[in-house]
Amino acid sequence: MTLPKSLLAGLASLMLACSAFATTQEISGVKVEDTATVAGTKLQLNGAGIRYKAVFKVYVGELYTTQKVSSLEELVAAPGPKRLTMTFLREIEAGPFGKLLTRGVEDNVPKNEMSKLVPGLIRMGDIFTVNKALMPGDIILLDWIPGTGMVVTAKGKVQGEPFKEPEFFKAIMSIWFGTSPADFKLKDALLGIK
Template sequence: MVKRLLMVGLLVVCMASIASAVTVGKVTLPDSITIAGENLVLNGAGIREKRVVLVNVDIYAAGLYLKSKTTDAQAIIDADESMALKIQIISSLISSERFVEAAVVGFEEATGGNTASIQKEIDMFLSVFAEEIKPDDVFDIQYVKGVGTKVYKNGKAEPEVVVAGMPIKKALFGIWLAPRTEKAMQNLGKDLLGIAGK
């Protein structure tokens, strides 16, 4: 009887952990996280793909966490409230240099080319990616109202950097949510908004 109860208990725990996570490709993302004492829910998740010799290669998985779900990209970009992006590297094709290059293009497109006023903040953010990037590296980009954008790497307790200001926050989340010229980023943006295929 005790053995049966233990088995049932173990099954319930396993089912609960499965229910509280979302799998994107081969990456499992939690369906909610807590930052600065606030619970955030997974708004959407997707894979950043790269076309390599006629084949789509999975580069990284990303999940967007908000206080409440929405499909309004501009509202998310403009909101002065806690939110987060979780990025897990999948492919060895993404190097530090390539990630930074892609982020620079993203900042340019998200701001309409008006990066001069936040260049110092952009440089602070990009400094996190100066070290070698490897498959399974996880970056947590968390905006906390009144504090700024914190970037954590591989679950460390302390952030690699804290970048203050709404302009950099808006540009940063705009990399994934603002209109982009590259189809792969357009698709990922839809996934993060939970509107893929709509």
């Protein structure tokens, strides 16, 4: 049985349209890609969701990894690069946001480990202080690159030197994936837990 060329063309167009839907989803107006490339490595979307503060949408978070992860320990142990993306949905002051990150680390890291993290947390706070405000559409990338460290990019610009210590990367990731995350629903969404 042969199909008419017009039917074949229609089927081909439908398949292309479906594949386009498979590679991009939209969350609160933010396009979330199925893949991201970090340091030449193609990563898969592990999960994505919205960070709420009370009833307000703050940002869309996305987690990209080389393999599916469902916990902080799996994220840290996963081989290759990793990326956490935050695309802001509302204006927020960057300085207070940086302080919230520090509090998130304090809520998830044992007190006896905090002293080793203080220099990195001060540097992280400086990054947000310099950027003054985060506006709707602004993006922050936290990229872990093996052999380099955690590279912070804000508003399209790399912010200072990489944070080289794996312990610091784990501490920062604990803000989202630790036992006391800033937003439990976002944690589940980023880990792909329904």
